Amino acid sequence: MFYKIKEVKPKPDMKLLIQFENGIFKIYDVKQLLDKFKNFEALTDEILFNLVKIDAHGYGVYWNDYLDIGCNELWYNGKETDLKNIIK
Numbered sequence: 001m002f003y004k005i006k007e008v009k010p011k012p013d014m015k016l017l018i019q020f021e022n023g024i025f026k027i028y029d030v031k032q033l034l035d036k037f038k039n040f041e042a043l044t045d046e047i048l049f050n051l052v053k054i055d056a057h058g059y060g061v062y063w064n065d066y067l068d069i070g071c072n073e074l075w076y077n078g079k080e081t082d083l084k085n086i087i088k
Contacts, residue, residue: 003075004058010050014043017081018074021058026078028069039066 007019014030030049033040043049043063052061055068062068 002059003071005054005061005071005074006058008052008054008061010052014049016052016061016074016078018061018078020071020075025081026074027081028074028078030069032077033069042067 003024004021005018006021009017011017011027016028016030018026018028020026030040030043034044048063051063053063054061058071060068060070061074
């Protein structure tokens with residue numbers, strides 16, 4: 001099963017706020033990928049990090065041809081949040 005993404009917003013400290021099509025909101029900490037995948041170190045550049053986009057079908061997010069994260073990674077390793085935490 002795939003958890004399609006409806007919206008993504010970059011947040012401070014290399015976090016992504018993701019809204020899935022099922023209405024669930026999650027916060028994903030991209031920093032956890034820095035030790036595993038060296039190419040993600042490029043996202044420490046705040047300007048690049050803020051350019052995050054959803055892929056054409058909602059199955060992931062990407063920054064360029066080399067940096068992307070699949071929807072299931074975001075779903076399973078993101079932390080669910082509610083609307084009052086999103087406003088902060």
